Amino acid sequence: MTGTPLRLVLVDDDVLVRSGLRVILEGEADLTVVGDAGTGREALEVAARSDPDVVLMDVRMPDMDGIAATAELVARDPQRPRVLVLTTFEDDDYLFRSLQAGASGFALKRSDPDELVDAIRVVARGTSLVLPDLTRRLIASHVPGRTRGAAALPDLTAREADVLRLVAGGLSNAEIAARLHLSRETVKTHVSGVLLKLGARDRTQAVIAAYESGFMAL
Amino acid sequence: MSPTSYWHGPGTAAESVAQLRAVLAAARPGWPGRAVYALTSLPLGAAYLGLFAGLVASAVAVVYGVGVVLVLLLLGATRGVAGMERRLARHLLGVDVPDAQRVRDQRGVVRRVRRLVLGADTWRAVGWLGARVLLAAGTLATLLFGGAAVVALGWEVDWNAVTALPLLALVAAVAGGTLAVVDLHVRLAARVAARLLGAAPEQRIAELQQSTRRLADRNRLARDLHDTIGHALTASLLQATAARRTLTPAGDRPLQPDFARQALGHIETNTRTALAELDRVLSVLRTDEEAAAGGSFAAPSLADLEGLLAGLRDGGLPVALVLDGLADDGADDVPPALQELVYRVVQEGTTNVLRHAGCPLTVVQVVHSGGVLLARVCNERASQLDSRPGPGGGRGLAGLRERTAAAGGTLTAEPTPTGGFELCVTLPVTAAA
Known part of the structure; x- marks a missing residue:
């Protein structure tokens, strides 16, 4: 992790x-809140x-x-910023649609502050899924059933x-490295x-692409 | 193998019954079932003929005023007999007929009588018993004719060495033909039973409508819980978490007792509103439970507004309710759907005031005039130090705008020139809405 703190924008009506959230996140040395917004449109300006x-x-x-705002942010620049969706309920139908729109992960608003902070760091680093089990289940249950066929994906x-x-x-990368006996860099x-x-x-x-193509099946 | 393995003794009577049942079950849709059905149709047909005679007689007696009770009793008996007929048809003919709705499930004598006399299934049951009488007559005639033919062939004709064989064949043919015609009657009965004893189309439609309505009610309740209580708890949780952090010394983090004090105030208000909403939802659920098969959660109406505002007043919001042009007994000329929509608008508006502006003076106005229903939630300048003007409405507002548009109305939400905020909805009131 670098010395400069992660710059965050909070969007909630x-x-x-x-x-x-601001008070909770400002308490972390490696995070700083650089703006907040109450609507999706405002979020685009602030970002x-x-x-x-x-x-x-x-x-x-x-x-x-949040779905439309996420899609717009991703369309502007696919690399920055990353979007972490905050949700009240985990079975929200909107949740999958926001992932589809390009969000990098989601966290529950009720989660422990440490978990939330962790999720932000994971999203910024991109070395693992946020809430891997929930995310996988959400994607798997929303992607329409396809027959398994690795051919549907480009030649990996x-x-x-x-x-x-x-x-x-x-x-995570570290876990994959251990599982496949490879170095993390590889x-x-x-x-x-x-x-x-x-x-x-x-x-x-x-992961969404893997499920949608049928590369991964239930 | 010893003989005892064939004879189980009286101790295993249950086993024997089970075996018998299995045999019957295996034979059910087959000819033994139909044969039993044909045989029972003779005495039952006679009994139903009696029932019909009774119905006609009591219908005549209605003229003299004493027959009404008799007619009701006989119709009730008809429905009862139809229940037995359903079981017979299921067991002996293998026809799949569901049980009818019971008149007893209706509440109140008047509804029961209406259901009994006007219910299509009652008259279909009457029709079925009529069909049974006709079929029984047909079966009887066939059996008598066939029997007579066999008797005539047996006694009236000269049997000798030459005629014996063809005559025997003729008797067999007549007997076979007779049984085939009887079987035809039973098969016909099976067809008709499915029509007259099965679920009436209107019953199926009513059941479908009821389940659809329940699902919609449940979804609405879930959405309400999501938007109100879920939301209030989330905000309270984050405020509480933040407050605890600001009061916990750690590293170079400054203590912020002011933030903590404010946060506690928000938590107080939020929790109070959430409890008021929980109270309302629970009372709705309880009423629904009491209404038993009534089928739907009561939607909030204009009459519930006072209760809603009372909860907010307890939460510290000074709010007044002004009603104009509405009937005193709960505005029965405004359709329930519009009443609920107005309730939701007021609920959203006042919650947003609490959320964004603290506890400023607030007026809720509902006016019904000239076919237009107007509802307004208007608050004075924000009293809260850290508050900002609302961002054009809370999360529920988008949904309310859609519902308003669907009802042919308009919804506006904007700051007032004096620094307050106004949420206003106008709806056309038509009897059909």
Whole structure:
């Protein structure tokens, strides 16, 4: 981790949620809140102005919801900022749609502050899925059932296919390295290769692609 | 093998019954079932003929005023007999007929009588018993004719060495033909039973409608809980977490007792509103439980507004309710769907005031005039130090705007020139809405 703190933008239509989050996150040395917004549209302005690393995005908001705002942010620049969706309930239908729109992961608003802070760091680093089990279950249950067929994905090497399978299984780079007896650097290279071939900007998008293509099946 | 393995003794009577049942079950849709059905149809047909005679007689007696009770009793008996007929048809003919709704499930004598007399299934049951009488007559006639033919062939004709064989064949043919015609009757009965004893289309539609309504009610309740209590608890949780951090010394983090004090105030208000909403939802659920098969959660109406605002007043919001042009007994000329929508608008508006502006003076106005229903939630300048003007409405507002548009109305939400905020909805009131 570098010395400069991660720049965050908080987006939620409730002032109380925003002010609470701000105090909680400002307490961490490696995080700084550079802006906040109460609507999706406002979020786009604030993000353009303050160059955040991660946007914490509520889903349901007046005047452009979190899904549309996420899609717009991703369309502007696929690499920065990354979007972490904040949700009240884990079985929210909107949740999957926000992942599909390009969010890198989601966290529950009720989660422990340490977990939340952790999720932000994971999203910024991109070396693992956030809430791997929940994310996998959410994606698997929302992608319409496909018959298994690895051919549907662009030509991954055998190693890359192994790596993708483990990524979709929720393993972090370190865990994959241990499982496949590879160095972390090699795993990182393979993951980058997979993302490039799938046209995915991060692991979450790669997992969605893996399920949508039928490469991963229930 | 010893003989005892064939004879189980009286101790295993249950086993024997089970075996008998298995035999019957195996034979059910087959000819033994139909044969039993044909045989029972003779005495039952006679009994139903009696029932019909009774119905006609009591219908005549209605003229003299004494027959009404008799007619009701006989109709009730008909429905009862139809229940038995359903079981017979299921067991002996293998026809799949569901049980009918019971008149007893209706509440109140008047509804029961209405259901008994006007229910299509009652008259279909009457029709079925009529069909049974006709079929029984047909079966009887067939058996008598066939029997007579066999008797005539046996006694009236000269049997000798030459005629014996063809005559025997003729008797067999007549007997076989008779049984085939009887079987035809039973098969016909099976067809008709499915029509007259099965679920009436209107019953199926009613059941479908009821389950759809329940699902919609449940979804609405879930959405309400999500938007109100889920939301209030989340905000409270984050405020509490933040407050605890600001009061916990750690590293170079400054203590912020002011933030903590404010946070506690928010938590107080939020929790109070959430409890008020929980109270309402629970009372709705309880009423629903009491209404038993009534089928739907009561939607909040204009009459519930006072209760809603009372909860907010307890939470510290000075709010007044002004009603105009509405009937005193709960505005029965405004359709329930519009009443609920207005309730939701007021609920959203006042909650947003608490959320964004603290506890400023607030007025809720509902006016019904000239076919237009207007509801307004208007608050004075924010009293809360850290508050900001609302961002054009809370999360529920988008949904309310959609519902308003669907009802042909308009919804506006904007700051007032004096620094307050106004949420306003106008809805056309038509009887059909």
